[in-house]
Amino acid sequence: MKIFVTGAAGFIGSHLCEKLLENEAHSVTGIDHLIGPTSVPLKHYNVKGLNSHPRFRLIEDDLLSVDLHALLKDVDVIYHLAGIPGVRSSWGTDFDPYVANNIIATQRLLETVKDLPIKKFIYTSTSSIYGQKSGKVSEDMLPEPLSPYGVTKLAGEHLCRLYAQSNDIPVVVLRLFTVYGPRQRPDMAFHKFIRQLLTNQPITVFGDGLQSRDFTYIGDCVKGIASIMDNDDAIGRTFNIGGKERATINEMIALLEQLTGEKAIIHQEDALPGEPKHTYANISQAETILNYHPTISLKEGLVEEVAYIRNILKDVLR
Secondary structure, eight states: OEEEEETTTSHHHHHHHHHHTTSTTOEEEEEOOOOSSSOHHHHHHHTTTGGGOTTEEEEOOOTTTSOHHHHHTTOSEEEEOOSOOOSGGGSGGGHHHHIIIIIIHHHHHHHHHTTSOOSEEEEEEEGGGTOSOSSOBOTTSOOOOSSHHHHHHHHHHHHHHHHHHHHOOOEEEEEEOOEESTTOOTTSHHHHHHHHHHTTOOEEEETTSOOEEEEEEHHHHHHHHHHGGGOGGGTTOEEEEOOSEEEEHHHHHHHHHHHHTOOOOEEEEOOOTTOOSBOOBOOHHHHHHSOOOOOOOHHHHHHHHHHHHHHHHHHTOO
């Protein structure tokens, strides 16, 4: 099986490539433009092990300009993870890259594959498309994004469904809920908090710290994503990919203090626009159709992320 992964040098993309390559029948071509909040050295660190793999090839190029027909002509499955992430930085004049990389790049891919005999096109969206909801969120709830980032990811979903209807593309949409673990992006809360704790820097908490998230460990996440490739019942569906535990920001910080042995210096600021107070995934559809069952506890996963941050502070960010 020939698999194409966009955003392959990113947090989730690099883990997914490793997971897919566990099957000896798979070869993986990844593409990454090395942009976004993760630095180039960290992205290279993400794919350090992959680069020596005989069934993996990384292309450092831009989905907005690369010859997609040449790259995709023999591909069986496409995992589209690439894009500009982040709620807070999507406002104002910084919106343009979100439109280009989250909407236009997705449309270019779909235009290319509409005439190709691919077996699946898997689009990774985000829980940010839901906005503020009460209780568990199921896939049939009305999307009401609170940020420009969420709007661009929802637009990508609509494009996927439009092309699926018009051109019979076998599309699957995934909505990921706050993925964490080794290689997490440096703009995400766990990465920032751990790094700040380990370097004795203040931690900025926006709002009262009582906002909660449904946290998904990266190992659980990529098992769910990888399973879609061989599951034809998934075609045409949208799935929440959530985690085993929820926690508030204050609870997260207390746990990280315990795991690092460091005391947090808290700097409180006003809550930011675009952030829902709570996220909570209903994953029953993924459990039933994908046999998706997250197993890693928040504490177990954070032990791994703390170890990762210690390593990059020593090897990459020193």
